[in-house]
Amino acid sequence: QSVENIQKTYAKALIVDRKSLRKFQQNEDIIMAEKVLTEAFETDIKPLLFKVREEMGVPLNPLEFFRESGYINKLKRE
DSSP states (O other): OHHHHHHHHHHHHHTSOHHHHHHHHHTTOHHHHHHHHHHHHHSOOHHHHHHHHHHHTOOSSHHHHHHHHTHHHHHHHO
C-alpha cells in the first residue's frame, strides 16, 4: 500500500505544470502557484498508473498481487 501511495504521489509530481508554476512563483502569485499544484494533486492518475504498469508487464494492482502471492503466509510459517 505504501508503494502504491509513493507511485501515485510521484506521478502527480511529474504532471505539475512546472513552467506555469515557475512563472507564478517568480511573480509572487501564490494563489495561482497553489492552483497549479492543486490541479496536479487532484488529478486522477489511476489510468496512467495502470497503463505504465501494463507496459512494464508488472501487476496492475500491486496490493492485490502481494496478498494473493502467499508471501505473508510464507513468512508466518518461517
